[in-house]
């Protein structure tokens with residue numbers, strides 16, 4: 148493909164990505180794969196170059212652009228080589244019109260900006276869209292960080308984590324024997340820090356209320372040395388199903404029970420745990436705004452209405468979880484979001500409704516924020532998270 152044809156392909160793909168984001172259709176990665184399946188003439192270099200253009204455009208636009216051409220032109224504004232490929236050649240895009248370069252998009256959606264924590268300054272906003280590093284958690288049930296640092300001499304320990312190591316981006320860990328042996332999990336340092344903040348220990352009863360495919364469940368299992376009762380609950384069967392093979396690989400299958408919840412009827416399924424849990428973790432469903440560096444296209448799918456719906460669910464899950472904690476036990480609330488209403492404000496409301504809950508100070512990575520802690524990409528090198536650790540009165 149000529150460079151101009153690559154630019155045209157990127158425009159066509161961006162049109163598809165924009166339509167899918169608007170209509171809740173397939174993810175950008177799926178669309179890219181499908182596009183090239185139907186265009187076998189494109190070689191590996193072409194595919195890489197087009198994909199790169201598509202994602203540069205996605206990262207440039209906080210709000211969903213009108214069309215693929217406008218999306219790519221925002222990249223061309225700062226890249227004279229790309230601008231030159233708008234040459235009107237047979238397979239290339241039409242030349243750029245005088246007025247077309249006027250739009251300078253914001254990298255974050257306009258409506259999100261006033262919702263962000265004030266700690267999210269310009270440097271944080273920039274970092275929220277930069278490429279994410281590759282973080283691993285060493286599974287202490289099977290291996291030590293020292294062993295993995297020997298296995299990958301290019302790896303470095305992640306400050307502020309107990310078992311985190313960072314590898315150069317692009318390292319193929321999925322096919323490395325360390326993965327098959329269950330020595331490691333791919334997990335952002337922020338998630339590792341939140342699991343540590345739960346303070347789970349051997350012999351405890353711990354509920355991971357929104358366990359998904361078990362990223363944090365497995366970290367909790369390791370902190371519990373594989374001993375105790377660990378319940379992984381979620382309302383989506385497919386997500387919970389993905390936990391079983393991971394738990395087996397990690398050597399934690401014996402201690403993990405899974406519990407499928409019926410949304411709106413969680414209390415009944417959890418009644419037997421009332422007042423019994425040493426720790427309840429609510430890794431709540433959220434906007435995901437803290438993970439946009441991994442999934443920038445999600446900005447184009449999020450709406451204020453969607454955040455309002457999720458926000459109501461977050462408040463309800465706090466009410467479901469609170470009675471399950473034993474006196475003196477911990478309730479840990481976390482979101483991968485830097486929106487005030489999903490983090491600081493929701494915990495402020497919860498604690499003001501029931502002021503006996505005592506916020507437990509966190510001395511690790513992150514910045515104190517309200518009754519919790521904010522982890523951010525620029526300050527902490529993590530995805531964006533808010534978490535709060537609350538102790539139930541005895």
Ligand SMILES: C[S@@+](CC[C@H](N)C(=O)[O-])C[C@H]1O[C@@H](n2cnc3c(N)ncnc32)[C@H](O)[C@@H]1O
Pocket residue numbers: 338356357358359360361362363364380381382383386408409410411413430431432433460
């Ligand atoms: C942020 S994700 C959890 C990620 C997971 N803890 C991890 O570390 O990989 C939030 C999860 O909440 C689940 N969820 C949504 N509504 C729920 C409900 N009513 N009860 C329990 N889980 C729910 C979603 O299915 C999703 O898996």
